[in-house]
Structures are given as structure tokens and as C-alpha cells.
């Protein structure tokens with residue numbers, strides 16, 4: 048029986064187009080497009096092209112119940128796949144810009160995550176991401192919101208559900224180094240540190256995430272394959288990479304599904320602690336089990352699948 052952890056999932060990336068249409072109908076009383084018209088938009092030329100649709104769709108999440116429902120639907124989809132642990136990202140800054148406070152969003156998600164623990168036995172926790180294109184000052188304010196939230200002793204019940212901070216959104220134009228200060232504050236507060244790097248950006252971003260931010264895992268990181276010295280460093284320090292094959296294919300980081308799987312195998316060959324994950328399953332054609340199925344359909348053997356699953360459990364916080 049499969050047993051694995053999902054370490055790279057944006058909960059907003061589980062917003063299925065059918066559910067988006069349901070939200071539109073509920074809130075606006077009309078649907079602006081058919082499901083086929085909407086689905087046509089789910090073909091991306093690159094990361095930014097995807098992010099445009101992703102952030103636009105997030106505008107439909109504007110009540111506490113929306114966040115709980117989104118998370119509940121996600122857990123209903125993945126229960127029974129072999130998933131036993133989830134460390135999921137969320138983007139409080141975009142929700143804040145849409146008028147939803149950190150408190151509203153985090154409490155709603157945290158309640159659903161707690162229920163997943165109680166109801167399904169899935170150990171589910173949250174990592175909040177700073178959006179790199181909003182800059183380090185905005186990130187600092189977001190971290191202040193977290194500190195203020197947990198200063199209220201009534202919120203202690205939620206404290207084990209927020210385990211870390213991450214860095215996401217447009218990578219190539221926004222390197223990690225300016226976020227060093229905010230990462231240091233997060234570390235001192237006891238939060239785990241991760242960052243997206245080496246997805247669309249160069250291996251330099253991976254070096255910087257390690258050396259300037261002090262991250263414990265790299266999200267994506269496939270472009271490490273371009274830098275032998277970096278591969279040695281990742282191997283020596285056993286730094287886990289949370290690789291997302293269907294995402295890499297959908298965002299044209301690679302040009303075929305075969306080559307998305309090849310990246311996983313090449314990184315394993317270099318002795319790297321690779322894990323397989325789904326990123327934004329509603330947008331990229333599959334959940335965590337579908338990513339493992341992709342590997343199997345490309346001829347990856349069960350011994351390697353087992354190793355990847357064990358890596359995911361070891362790399363979990």
C-alpha cells in the first residue's frame with residue numbers, strides 16, 4: 048500500500064474550473080463562460096501566463112467558507128490515495144489584497160486541515176508563502192500579521208498548524224536575496240524555511256535560497272542539473288527537492304512528459320533527495336497520485352517509486 052507525503056501543493060491550486068464556475072454562479076448569479084471556454088484557458092506558455100489565471104481565479108475566494116470548502120474538497124479528492132502527510136502552501140498576500148485578512152484565511156484553512164487530521168488521519172499542516180513580486184517590505188508586514196495573530200492566546204490552538212514560510216510567484220525577475228531579513232525573523236520565530244527556486248530561474252537562485260535565506264528544502268530545483276557544484280552541495284547536505292513533474296510539463300519548464308520524468312531520474316542519479324509533488328493540480332492535469340502514475344507510465348519501476356515515497360516522508364517537517 049502506497050504511503051507518501053505531499054510537500055509542494057498550493058491549496059489555491061486545487062481550485063478546479065468546475066468549482067470556480069459554481070462559485071461564480073453562487074456569487075454573481077450568472078456564469079460568464081461555459082466550462083469548455085474556461086478550460087481552453089488552462090494551457091500555459093510559461094509560469095507568468097499561469098500565474099495570471101491563478102491570481103484572477105483567486106478573486107472568487109472571498110468568504111471564510113470558501114477557504115474551508117476549497118480545502119475540504121481537496122482532502123476528499125486525495126483521501127485513500129496513500130497520502131498520509133501534507134504540508135500545503137497558501138498565499139496570504141493575494142487574499143489580503145482581495146480583502147481577506149490573514150486571520151480569516153488562516154483560521155478557515157486551519158479548521159479544515161485539523162478536520163483532515165481528525166477525520167482522515169492525514170497529518171495536514173500549512174506553510175505560508177511570501178509572493179516574491181510583492182517585495183520584502185510587503186513580506187515583512189505579512190510576517191507581522193502572523194506574529195500579531197499568535198499574540199492572541201485564543202489562537203494557540205492553531206499554532207501547530209502553521210509550520211513554515213515559503214517564497215513563490217514570478218521567479219526569474221525576483222531573486223531570493225532581498226528576503227534574507229524576513230527569513231531570519233521567521234527562523235527566529237521557530238518556523239521552517241523553504242523557497243521556490245530553479246523552476247524558471249537559474250541555479251543562482253538555488254544557491255541564494257540556500258546561502259542567503261538558509262532554506263531547508265528547495266521547491267522545484269530542477270535547474271540544479273545545470274550546475275555540477277550545486278548538485279554536489281545538494282547531495283552533501285541532503286537538501287530535499289520538491290519536484291513537480293506535471294507542473295514542469297504544463298509550464299514548459301520541460302518540453303515533454305518524458306523529459307519531466309527524466310529530470311526526476313537524473314536528480315536521483317546524482318544522489319539528490321528528490322520528492323514528487325503536484326504543485327497546482329487543478330491547473331496542471333493531476334494530483335499527487337497522478338504524478339506517481341505519470342512516472343509509472345514512463346516505465347519507472349516500483350523500487351524507484353518506493354524510494355521517492357520514502358524520501359517524501361523523510362523530507363517532511
Ligand code: ADE
Pocket residue numbers: 057060094101215216217218243246294326327
Ligand atoms: N504559485 C503557485 N504555483 C507556483 C509555481 N509553480 N511557481 C511559483 N509560484 C507559484
Ligand code: ZN
Pocket residue numbers: 055057215243266326
Ligand atoms: Zn509551487
